[in-house]
Amino acid sequence: MFDGDKLLRVPGPTPVPSRVALASARPMLWHRSPEFVELFRRVESRLKALFETEGDVLIIAGSGTAAMESAVANLTSPGEEVVVLNGGKFGERWLELAHAFGAKPIELKYPYGQGVEPDALDRVLAQNPGAKVVYATQNESSTAVLNDIEALAKVARAHDALLVVDAVSSLGGAPLPMDAWGVDVVVTGSQKCLMLPPGLAFVGVSPRAWEKARASRGHRYYFDWSRYKKAAQNAESPYTSAVSLMYALDESLAMMEEEGKEARFERHRLMRAMVREGLRALGFTLFVEDRWASPTLTAATGGGVDPEALRKAVRKKTGVTFAGGQGDLKGKIFRIGHMGAATPLDMVTTLAAVEMGLAELGAPVAWGRGAGRALEVWKSWQ
Numbered sequence: 451m452f453d454g455d456k457l458l459r460v461p462g463p464t465p466v467p468s469r470v471a472l473a474s475a476r477p478m479l480w481h482r483s484p485e486f487v488e489l490f491r492r493v494e495s496r497l498k499a500l501f502e503t504e505g506d507v508l509i510i511a512g513s514g515t516a517a518m519e520s521a522v523a524n525l526t527s528p529g530e531e532v533v534v535l536n537g538g539k540f541g542e543r544w545l546e547l548a549h550a551f552g553a554k555p556i557e558l559k560y561p562y563g564q565g566v567e568p569d570a571l572d573r574v575l576a577q578n579p580g581a582k583v584v585y586a587t588q589n590e591s592s593t594a595v596l597n598d599i600e601a602l603a604k605v606a607r608a609h610d611a612l613l614v615v616d617a618v619s620s621l622g623g624a625p626l627p628m629d630a631w632g633v634d635v636v637v638t639g640s641q642k643c644l645m646l647p648p649g650l651a652f653v654g655v656s657p658r659a660w661e662k663a664r665a666s667r668g669h670r671y672y673f674d675w676s677r678y679k680k681a682a683q684n685a686e687s688p689y690t691s692a693v694s695l696m697y698a699l700d701e702s703l704a705m706m707e708e709e710g711k712e713a714r715f716e717r718h719r720l721m722r723a724m725v726r727e728g729l730r731a732l733g734f735t736l737f738v739e740d741r742w743a744s745p746t747l748t749a750a751t752g753g754g755v756d757p758e759a760l761r762k763a764v765r766k767k768t769g770v771t772f773a774g775g776q777g778d779l780k781g782k783i784f785r786i787g788h789m790g791a792a793t794p795l796d797m798v799t800t801l802a803a804v805e806m807g808l809a810e811l812g813a814p815v816a817w818g819r820g821a822g823r824a825l826e827v828w829k830s831w832q
């Protein structure tokens with residue numbers, strides 16, 4: 451089979467537009483040259499617009515987990531109680547990081563396939579007045595759930611606790627106006643909604659979070675936020691910048707600005723509706739009810755086929771890659787990514803790929819039922 455561009459419909463890495471890929475191929479720059487200063491300043495101001503913050507946005511070379519680790523290393527002291535909201539693989543990662551840094555996590559578990567209820571956080575913070583940092587996940591990629599960060603931030607504020615949000619698979623694809631919602635720390639990575647190759651991590655830090663970071667005694671070196679802030683005063687990173695990725699970032703942020711924030715969020719909501727309705731029409735069961743459904747990926751099960759067999763058949767016959775379940779959900783669901791460089795038209799072909807996979811497995815298929823339903827949703831989208 452033709453195997454040129456991989457058709458990635460997974461929750462990261464996502465397809466990289468040619469404009470972005472070409473930008474990353476520019477000649478190498480010295481990361482302390484005047485040209486780099488210009489690039490750094492432009493990227494910095496574009497990132498602040500993306501995060502919707504007047505605070506700092508730090509750029510770290512590493513995958514998304516690097517930014518997560520930095521938010522534990524800089525904000526907690528050994529022995530300190532923190533609250534971790536855990537409803538999937540990435541909530542679990544916060545828990546593991548808290549343990550790794552000697553913090554005492556108080557776990558607020560919420561069911562796989564649902565979001566966390568703000569009232570539950572209210573109760574946990576009331577019962578544990580010593581816990582002053584809450585680690586949350588906006589878009590739990592392992593279950594395809596989008597949490598209500600605006601409501602969680604209000605609760606955290608009321609208890610004078612910081613809210614740290616993993617927005618790795620949502621920032622850029624779903625609203626998260628950091629300052630307006632009163633979120634203290636937002637972490638994300640390059641390879642999801644930002645349409646970049648993997649390798650950069652970002653951390654938005656509010657003034658309240660800086661205060662806490664100064665007072666905390668967590669071990670840190672490469673991830674020491676204060677080093678990034680100090681270097682940024684000279685438009686530098688403390689260690690060698692991922693220069694090629696910075697070129698690419700500048701281009702992807704320009705593309706995001708050209709599309710516009712509202713249009714971008716609307717595109718993701720439309721893709722969600724197309725995929726969900728198309729899968730329903732094909733007899734699949736959606737793993738997440740509408741209330742918590744993520745605009746950047748969709749998880750489903752059923753359809754009379756084994757999800758792993760379906761993934762393999764789709765990939766073999768069409769070249770489209772879906773993700774499977776993680777952890778307890780392994781073999782139980784499949785996940786379709788629709789974030790970053792993906793269009794409504796791509797969702798039509800994605801559903802056609804699902805139909806082809808079903809037919810490959812010998813399941814009865816009414817050709818075009820899923821793809822057609824997606825087109826209907828698109829046509830009637832207001």
Ligand SMILES: *Cc1c(COP(=O)(O)O)cnc(C)c1O
Pocket residue numbers: 461462513514515516540587589590591616617618619639
């Ligand atoms: C992808 C992802 C991460 C980061 O994973 P890396 O592999 O370290 O980039 C973190 N949280 C969520 C919710 C994610 O989807």
